[in-house]
Amino acid sequence: MKIAILGTGSVGRTLAEKLAELGHDVTIGTREVAATLSRTEPDRMGTPPFQVWQDKHTNVLLARYIDAANGADIVMNASNGAASLDILAAVGAVHLDGKVLVDVANPLDFSRGFPALNPVNTDSLGEQIQRAFPNARVVKTLNTMTAAVMVNPAMLAGETTVFVAGDDAEAKQTVRDLLQSFGWPTGSIVDLGGIDGARASEAWLLLWIRLMGPMKGPFFNLKLVQT
Amino acid sequence: MKIAILGTGSVGRTLAEKLAELGHDVTIGTREVAATLSRTEPDRMGTPPFQVWQDKHTNVLLARYIDAANGADIVMNASNGAASLDILAAVGAVHLDGKVLVDVANPLDFSRGFPALNPVNTDSLGEQIQRAFPNARVVKTLNTMTAAVMVNPAMLAGETTVFVAGDDAEAKQTVRDLLQSFGWPTGSIVDLGGIDGARASEAWLLLWIRLMGPMKGPFFNLKLVQT
Numbered sequence: 001m002k003i004a005i006l007g008t009g010s011v012g013r014t015l016a017e018k019l020a021e022l023g024h025d026v027t028i029g030t031r032e033v034a035a036t037l038s039r040t041e042p043d044r045m046g047t048p049p050f051q052v053w054q055d056k057h058t059n060v061l062l063a064r065y066i067d068a069a070n071g072a073d074i075v076m077n078a079s080n081g082a083a084s085l086d087i088l089a090a091v092g093a094v095h096l097d098g099k100v101l102v103d104v105a106n107p108l109d110f111s112r113g114f115p116a117l118n119p120v121n122t123d124s125l126g127e128q129i130q131r132a133f134p135n136a137r138v139v140k141t142l143n144t145m146t147a148a149v150m151v152n153p154a155m156l157a158g159e160t161t162v163f164v165a166g167d168d169a170e171a172k173q174t175v176r177d178l179l180q181s182f183g184w185p186t187g188s189i190v191d192l193g194g195i196d197g198a199r200a201s202e203a204w205l206l207l208w209i210r211l212m213g214p215m216k217g218p219f220f221n222l223k224l225v226q227t
Numbered sequence: 228m229k230i231a232i233l234g235t236g237s238v239g240r241t242l243a244e245k246l247a248e249l250g251h252d253v254t255i256g257t258r259e260v261a262a263t264l265s266r267t268e269p270d271r272m273g274t275p276p277f278q279v280w281q282d283k284h285t286n287v288l289l290a291r292y293i294d295a296a297n298g299a300d301i302v303m304n305a306s307n308g309a310a311s312l313d314i315l316a317a318v319g320a321v322h323l324d325g326k327v328l329v330d331v332a333n334p335l336d337f338s339r340g341f342p343a344l345n346p347v348n349t350d351s352l353g354e355q356i357q358r359a360f361p362n363a364r365v366v367k368t369l370n371t372m373t374a375a376v377m378v379n380p381a382m383l384a385g386e387t388t389v390f391v392a393g394d395d396a397e398a399k400q401t402v403r404d405l406l407q408s409f410g411w412p413t414g415s416i417v418d419l420g421g422i423d424g425a426r427a428s429e430a431w432l433l434l435w436i437r438l439m440g441p442m443k444g445p446f447f448n449l450k451l452v453q454t
Contacts, residue, residue: 158452160452192440199433203431203434204431204434210424213419213420214417215451215453219453219454220451220452220453220454221451222449222451223385224448224450226442226446227384227446
């Protein structure tokens with residue numbers, strides 16, 4: 001499939017690498033290609049400049065948001081959650097209409113320091129995106145874990161859980177198939193229902209962030225255990 | 228130990244039964260003893276009248292909040308989170324000062340329907356209680372699961388995780404010991420740090436409530452899985 005990934009950070013890169021490995025035709029979208037390639041310093045998260053990564057991943061293209069999304073079967077939002085709505089506006093509704101729009105971002109706002117704020121009780125980024133682009137088929141998934149685990153669940157010492165939420169059953173099935181290709185067993189995928197389920201999975205982030213302390217880093221996930 | 232449990236609902240009863248079984252001297256606190264014993268109908272959650280339960284649990288006493296807490300080594304807040312601060316005020320700071328105050332409640336507000344609202348981003352019930360009663364040694368724990376799992380973690384098909392958060396290390400150790408007596412292995416207890424960690428564990432409830440759908444009820448818990 002032709003897949004556009006919005007976001008040049010570590011989440012976007014990790015997804016792009018895996019999807020290209022799986023044989024998909026992957027383009028990462030950015031605001032200005034020249035600006036993205038001209039950076040020579042790691043970002044404030046310590047992520048190396050894009051060009052360094054690009055040199056090792058020549059099977060992934062870089063293009064403007066609009067060019068990446070144009071003709072893509074699936075658009076994945078791997079941008080900073082606080083910027084996602086702006087970035088999707090730059091893509092344009094015409095390039096999102098009818099498409100599976102996979103939202104893996106979290107609307108964490110660190111502007112007032114830790115812990116992050118988010119619209120957890122009565123709204124979610126997933127719902128905001130669906131409202132802003134009513135003809136896109138938004139599926140919220142993978143936002144509950146660090147990027148390395150998203151594409152390699154087997155790195156953890158046991159099967160864990162991934163959530164999907166979205167209003168379009170067919171889009172959700174496309175995403176389930178993608179998750180399975182990443183190594184998520186069918187039984188590990190828990191359906192939170194409609195896109196308002198994003199409220200629930202985004203709320204988890206407030207616990208997830210806190211857990212990076214006792215877990216000594218981001219390499220963990222939750223598993224749901226029943227009777 | 229002498230343990231006071233605030234709240235006559237299913238959480239309070241479940242904790243009281245287990246603690247009495249373990250040999251503790253347990254009193255459930257209520258606003259008015261006569262009123263609590265006079266009810267003859269199940270409550271809106273379907274919980275049977277207290278007298279029905281009391282008849283089968285004669286090793287647990289029922290008393291006014293203040294009388295239950297007076298002289299107790301540990302006070303457990305198992306009341307409705309929306310009413311907890313009022314109930315603790317009825318207990319009175321003098322009966323909480325210096326005591327281990329175990330807060331298992333969640334400040335879920337269903338007044339605007341589902342999903343519940345809570346003060347998740349910038350505050351938590353645990354912190355509100357600690358601020359209102361600065362000399363109590365508040366430990367937030369067990370609020371992340373249904374009552375039956377709290378006192379019987381082995382009912383689930385695998386070890387799961389329980390959180391503790393609180394500012395007083397000694398109080399937290401007392402709670403850890405209590406959790407272990409309930410069947411929580413040392414390694415299953417994850418320390419979220421100070422009482423502001425309650426923000427994190429209370430946030431989980433927004434996902435927990437949603438999960439009752441796909442999990443077909445409340446009998447589940449999360450397990451943290453690392454590399």
